[in-house]
Structure formats: C-alpha cells, structure tokens
Amino acid sequence: MNAIEVKELTKVYKGGKSKIEVTALNNFSLSVSKGEIFGLLGPNGAGKTTLIKTLLGIVQPTTGSAKLLGKPISDYRIKNRIGFLPENHRFPNYLTAEETLKYFSQLGGNSPINSDKRIDELLSLVRMSEWKKLKVGKFSKGMMQRLGLAQAMMNNPELIFLDEPTDGIDPIGRKEIRDILIDLKNNGTTIFLNSHLLSEVELVSDRVAIMDSGKLLRMGRVDDLTTTKEAYIIETQNPISPDFVNAKYASPSSAEASFDNISIKLESSKKLSVNVKDNLELNFVIDSLRKNGINIKTISIQKNSLEELFVSLITDERGGKK
Ligand SMILES: Nc1ncnc2c1ncn2[C@@H]1O[C@H](COP(=O)(O)OP(=O)(O)OP(=O)(O)O)[C@@H](O)[C@H]1O
Ligand SMILES: [Mg+2]
Numbered sequence: 001m002n003a004i005e006v007k008e009l010t011k012v013y014k015g016g017k018s019k020i021e022v023t024a025l026n027n028f029s030l031s032v033s034k035g036e037i038f039g040l041l042g043p044n045g046a047g048k049t050t051l052i053k054t055l056l057g058i059v060q061p062t063t064g065s066a067k068l069l070g071k072p073i074s075d076y077r078i079k080n081r082i083g084f085l086p087e088n089h090r091f092p093n094y095l096t097a098e099e100t101l102k103y104f105s106q107l108g109g110n111s112p113i114n115s116d117k118r119i120d121e122l123l124s125l126v127r128m129s130e131w132k133k134l135k136v137g138k139f140s141k142g143m144m145q146r147l148g149l150a151q152a153m154m155n156n157p158e159l160i161f162l163d164e165p166t167d168g169i170d171p172i173g174r175k176e177i178r179d180i181l182i183d184l185k186n187n188g189t190t191i192f193l194n195s196h197l198l199s200e201v202e203l204v205s206d207r208v209a210i211m212d213s214g215k216l217l218r219m220g221r222v223d224d225l226t227t228t229k230e231a232y233i234i235e236t237q238n239p240i241s242p243d244f245v246n247a248k249y250a251s252p253s254s255a256e257a258s259f260d261n262i263s264i265k266l267e268s269s270k271k272l273s274v275n276v277k278d279n280l281e282l283n284f285v286i287d288s289l290r291k292n293g294i295n296i297k298t299i300s301i302q303k304n305s306l307e308e309l310f311v312s313l314i315t316d317e318r319g320g321k322k
Contacts, residue, residue: 001070003159003190004032004055009064011050011214024050026214027064032207034158037181037191039201041306042211043314048194049087050214052161056084069159080108083157085148087164087194093137097128097147100136101154108155122150127176141168149177153184160184163194178204202306210313217313225309231275231302232282237295239269244292273302 011025024047032038042048053059055066055073071078091100098119105115123129126146131139139147145168152160165181166174181191181204195201201208202222209219218225245266262285263275272289276282282299289296 001034002031002067003034003036003069004030004038004192005067006030006051006055007065009051009054009066010062011047011054011059012062023214025054025061025064028211028214028216030209030216030219032190032192034190035185035188036206037185037193037204039193039195039205039208040211041195041198041201041208041310043196046212047214048211049163051211052084052163052192052194056082056161080155081158083152083155083160085145085152085160085162085165087167089144089148091136091144091147091151094135096133096135097123097139097143098132100147101150104151104154110155118154122153125153125180126150142170142173145169145177146173149180157189159190159192161192161194164196165193166195166197166200174200198305198307198310208306210310212314212317215317217317218309222306226303226306228302228304230277231273233267233298233300233302234272234274234285234289235297235299236270236272236289237297238293240266240272240289240294241292242266244289244294245272270297 007029009025009028010023013022013024015021026047028047028051040048040051050059054061055068057073057076057079066073069078069081095103101119101122102112102115105119106112110118120129120132123132126149128143128146128150131143136144136147145165149162149165152162162181166177169177178200181193185191193201193205205222207219207221208225210217245264262281264285265273267273272285274282274285276285286296286299
C-alpha cells in the first residue's frame, strides 16, 4: 500500500475581489511508498504548499482525489497518524519550548501527565533540551524550526509532512535534521518533504518530484534523474591534442559513425566529454583515441546535478508558455 496517492488533483484558487484565478495544482498525480523519504521540489509559487494543505484537508481540492495511508483524505480518523510541520509556523511567544509541546500533546489527545517523558525525548532529539524553559519569543529561526519538527513528531506519526523544514537553519543544524529524518525513516516513518533547497533534498530523499505552475514535470530516483545515459567523460593518461576534436578526422572506413555526428568536447588536456547516440559511437571515439596513441584511464557516465536538471526543466516549462 502506498502512504500517499494523489490522483489528478486540481486546485484553483478563486480570486476574491481581484477576480484573479490561480491554478495552484493542475491535474497533479503522484504516489509515495511507505517508508520512503520523498522530496517535492519547485520554485516559489509552484504549488508545493498547496499540495500538502490539500492532502491534509486545510485546502479543498477543486477536482481530483487523494489517499493517505490507504484512506481518502476526507477521513478525519487518519489525522492522528500524521505529523505536520507547516511553512512559516508561529507558536505563541509567551509559551516555553516545553509548554508549546505540552499544548500540542494535549491537542493530540494525550493526557498532560503522560506527556512529560515524550516531551523530554523530543527536545533531546531536536537538540533543544537546554532551551526547555526558554520562551518561544526569544527563539532564533533555527530553534523555531527544531521545535516545529518536535511538534510534528509528537504522536509518533506513520506519515510526516514537512514544509521547508530546514528553512533558516545553518549547515550544522541542517545536517542534524537530515540525521533525524534518516532515523525516522529507519523506524518506518514515511516522510514527505517540500523544499527549494535542492542539495538538501538530494542528500536525503529516496525519490523526488519537480513541479512548477501546479504541474508535475519529473519524478524519480535522484540517481536516475541526474544520470545522462548517453553522455560520457573519458579521462586519458596522455594529453589529447585539440586537433583530435577539431580536425574531425573520422575514419573513412567507419560507415556507422563519424565525429560529425558526435558531440565531443575537450574539457581539459586529459579529459574529453562525449555525447553519443549508442555504444557503437562510443566505441568509435575510443578506437579513434587509441589509434592516435592516446591511452584511456577511465570512462564514466556523466552526471548532471539536480540543480542543472531543475533549472533546465523550469526554464523549458516557462519558455514553452511564452
Ligand atoms: N489562499 C490562497 N489564495 C489564492 N492564491 C493562493 C493561495 N495560496 C496560494 N496561492 C497561490 O497559489 C500558487 C501556489 O502557491 P503555494 O504556496 O502552493 O506555492 P509553493 O510552491 O509552496 O511556494 P513557496 O516555495 O514560495 O512556498 C501561488 O501562485 C500562490 O500565489
Ligand atoms: Mg510553500
């Protein structure tokens, strides 16, 4: 069973007085397996928060349906199995860290007497024990996020939604949060993460989706999304002359391939990047190098960063609209 199943969700915000309609989700579908860390990426205004809010029943979908933990999102009984860290959350300034968690524990239906141990556990997990008695009004952004994360974990949720969890947190704190997320995953929790911090998501997610303008643009394992199948890097032991690339002295005997069709670039004196359409072309490049007395050290598949993929997908999407 999938932890999250979204089927053709559309959300149109009807403008109030301005009468402007915004399609925040446009026929959006995805599924997240149980136990996965899933990262949803998209630029500002892409519709990430709207998706989470729709799944949690805070926003009503215009059309489409979704299930959480196998039940329709309209089933309120699933709510106590779900945790949520909202984007830009605010807690009352006059409460201490401990009182805030006590408040949320009681909202979750726990008795105040039984909550103390769990609160101490959570504060230690998010490294906030020493600030237990400090009022939230004195908290830094990072401390607020940690407390928010503790709040989201209060009821040992099976599924947890985190909207920009590392927003405002320094690199050490971000690493700590990543470790917490991995611990949660190892305990079987499914984590759905919204972020525009690509490297963050890349480091922690099993799968990611990239969205813009309410639409799903790409979804998959980070490794699969960033591997460019027919692009290779060839490193050599001895230097390659620039003529090798420029002269295009393709072997006339090779009817199948010539350098005219192959995108080939000298990255440095001992490094060549090639874009080929098949294995035959790759071998043709290798043969040509060897014929020129160049020894090959390594051949590796070229990887794009998630950021490169993100930027190119969003640029294409927006360019296509003009
Ligand atoms: N309550 C609302 N009423 C009208 N429009 C809204 C409302 N909430 C969001 N929108 C619009 O819907 C679109 C998607 O917004 P959303 O907050 O879901 O994006 P996001 O991907 O979470 O962005 P960010 O990265 O900035 O948090 C935006 O154009 C936004 O202006
Ligand atoms: Mg958002």
